[in-house]
Amino acid sequence: xxxxxxxxxxxxxxxxxxxxxxxxxxxxxxxxxxxxxxxxxxxxxxxxxxxxxxxxxxxxxxxxxxxxxxxxxxxxxxxxxxxxxxxxxxxxxxxxxxxxxxxxxxxxxxxxxx
Amino acid sequence: xxxxxxxxxxxxxxxxxxxxxxxxxxxxxxxxxxxxxxxxxxxxxxxxxxxxxxxxxxxxxxxxxxxxxxxxxxxxxxxxxxxxxxxxxxxxxxxxxxxxxxxxxxxxxxxxx
Numbered sequence: 001x002x003x004x005x006x007x008x009x010x011x012x013x014x015x016x017x018x019x020x021x022x023x024x025x026x027x028x029x030x031x032x033x034x035x036x037x038x039x040x041x042x043x044x045x046x047x048x049x050x051x052x053x054x055x056x057x058x059x060x061x062x063x064x065x066x067x068x069x070x071x072x073x074x075x076x077x078x079x080x081x082x083x084x085x086x087x088x089x090x091x092x093x094x095x096x097x098x099x100x101x102x103x104x105x106x107x108x109x110x111x112x113x114x
Numbered sequence: 115x116x117x118x119x120x121x122x123x124x125x126x127x128x129x130x131x132x133x134x135x136x137x138x139x140x141x142x143x144x145x146x147x148x149x150x151x152x153x154x155x156x157x158x159x160x161x162x163x164x165x166x167x168x169x170x171x172x173x174x175x176x177x178x179x180x181x182x183x184x185x186x187x188x189x190x191x192x193x194x195x196x197x198x199x200x201x202x203x204x205x206x207x208x209x210x211x212x213x214x215x216x217x218x219x220x221x222x223x224x225x226x227x
Contacts, residue, residue: 004157033215040122042203042219043158058214090157100146100165100207103215105157 002027004106006091012112013081021076021109023091030096032074033058033103034066036087043090049074050096081113116141118218120204126224127194135189135221137178137204145206147171147180147187152201152220161189161202194225 004025013019025032033048035058045058049068063085065077074093078085088110092103120137127133139145146165150158162171167182176191187204204218 035217040219043217045214045216048214092158100163102148102160102163103150103158105159107157 002104004091004093004104006089006106006109008109009107010110012114014114015082016080019078019081019111021078021089021091021111023074023076023106024072025074025091025093025104026072027093027104028071029093029104030071032068032091032093034064034074034076035090035092036060037090037108038087046076046089081111083113085111086113087111116145116206116208116214116216118204118206118216120202120218121221122219124222124224126226129196129225129227130193131225133189133191133194133198133223135202135204135223137187137189137218139185139187139204139206141185141206141208143208145208147178148205148207148215149176149178149187149189150203150205150217152203154200158203194223196225196227199223199225 007022030051034046035043037043044060047066049055091106094103095101118139148163149161151161152158162173164171164180170179178187178189201220201222203220208214
């Protein structure tokens with residue numbers, strides 16, 4: 001089954017404790033992306049990657065890191081989480097080659113930073 | 115920069131009512147336009163799309179037409195069901211690089227029996 005998986009689905013942590021949210025897709029997609037969803041703000045792009053070893057900032061990259069060492073994986077790293085990073089996070093992937101391809105989303109990771 | 119504006123709601127309708135969710139955009143180049151739907155507790159999934167002016171996307175009884183002259187992509191359904199209760203997001207891919215996808219704030223729809 002074609003899918004994007006994220007782990008963990010729920011995470012409660014404390015300020016400053018490094019964490020990683022994993023994302024994996026099995027569709028051989030070149031493009032992967034991370035979003036955060038906040039009430040009234042919709043989805044905002046954090047980082048995206050056009051292919052292995054190619055990453056770029058989205059609209060809200062501050063406080064986040066990503067890496068793309070393998071095509072299928074695109075982990076999101078919070079080196080020193082803060083309460084304003086409490087949010088619902090989604091990973092997504094799609095084919096490249098133009099803007100017409102739909103994105104496939106993971107089920108989301110709800111992060112709470114206290 | 116490119117942006118998407120949509121009515122935020124929440125929108126509450128009775129079953130079998132007509133639905134319109136407005137979406138307008140600003141963009142350079144020639145964006146592709148999308149409607150995504152998010153059911154409770156789930157990730158987003160594509161509902162429909164249109165890739166050029168005057169294209170009509172349709173799926174599951176929903177329709178939207180890419181109107182370049184009014185920079186709009188309004189979502190419509192003739193008769194909503196309780197199972198349509200969800201959050202609907204209008205989105206576009208930038209018309210130049212296609213690297214970024216820009217989402218509207220989402221419109222929450224509740225359909226009551």
